[in-house]
Amino acid sequence: MNAAAEPALVLFAHGARDPQWAEPFKRIQAAIRARRNGAVVELAFLELMQPALTDAINQLVADGHRRITIAPLFMAQGGHLRNDLPKLLDSIRAVHAGVEITVLPAVGDVETILNAIADWLVGALPR
Amino acid sequence: MNAAAEPALVLFAHGARDPQWAEPFKRIQAAIRARRNGAVVELAFLELMQPALTDAINQLVADGHRRITIAPLFMAQGGHLRNDLPKLLDSIRAVHAGVEITVLPAVGDVETILNAIADWLVGALPR
Numbered sequence: 001m002n003a004a005a006e007p008a009l010v011l012f013a014h015g016a017r018d019p020q021w022a023e024p025f026k027r028i029q030a031a032i033r034a035r036r037n038g039a040v041v042e043l044a045f046l047e048l049m050q051p052a053l054t055d056a057i058n059q060l061v062a063d064g065h066r067r068i069t070i071a072p073l074f075m076a077q078g079g080h081l082r083n084d085l086p087k088l089l090d091s092i093r094a095v096h097a098g099v100e101i102t103v104l105p106a107v108g109d110v111e112t113i114l115n116a117i118a119d120w121l122v123g124a125l126p127r
Numbered sequence: 128m129n130a131a132a133e134p135a136l137v138l139f140a141h142g143a144r145d146p147q148w149a150e151p152f153k154r155i156q157a158a159i160r161a162r163r164n165g166a167v168v169e170l171a172f173l174e175l176m177q178p179a180l181t182d183a184i185n186q187l188v189a190d191g192h193r194r195i196t197i198a199p200l201f202m203a204q205g206g207h208l209r210n211d212l213p214k215l216l217d218s219i220r221a222v223h224a225g226v227e228i229t230v231l232p233a234v235g236d237v238e239t240i241l242n243a244i245a246d247w248l249v250g251a252l253p254r
Binding site for chain 2: 007009011013014016017018020021022023024025027028031032035036039041067069071073074075076077078079082102104106107108109110112113114115116117118119120121122124125126
């Protein structure tokens, strides 16, 4: 299958000064690649880390991808996802007409993940 | 069981200007209460939302709790958890000597949660 036909996934996280901050996102990236062999999964950040979302998507489009899914790895829908991300998407879509860009909900809007967090916390509760 | 004997859990999140941002944390709180009937689970925030962590813990101690677990609901260990939280804990412990305060890892450091996120994303990948 050629790159153009292959969908790409971008894990979009906030970013931080400490390079170690990105470790969980790298582990999610590796886990997805392990589960879906050959999946194109890249990291991108809102600030403080590289690549920026626009740069990551420019590269994917340059590589021939025409279907890109953005997964915002944020706990909840705040200003970053309600205001910053739409502005970024407007400029990205203006440059890449014809590229299908889909945005997934925030981590905190996904029932299975909320349940996994609740299960973990119930297990961690002292008795 | 009296309050003093009962452990308390504090879900510590960043906070945001948009009140809706807190919804996922309220859902986690409700899910934990549903799974562990009578569990004392409170929300607290680093900034922009109330109660602040110090206020939430002051209230729990005033209510008689002497074992408090803080669950930082952050995606990863950045400056907020490496720098801001330890400073808050130093001042809280200075005021509440004799109260046992435990801090759980960040959400992104918990294998089962990373797996739940990876599973969700693999399922969301376009084919």
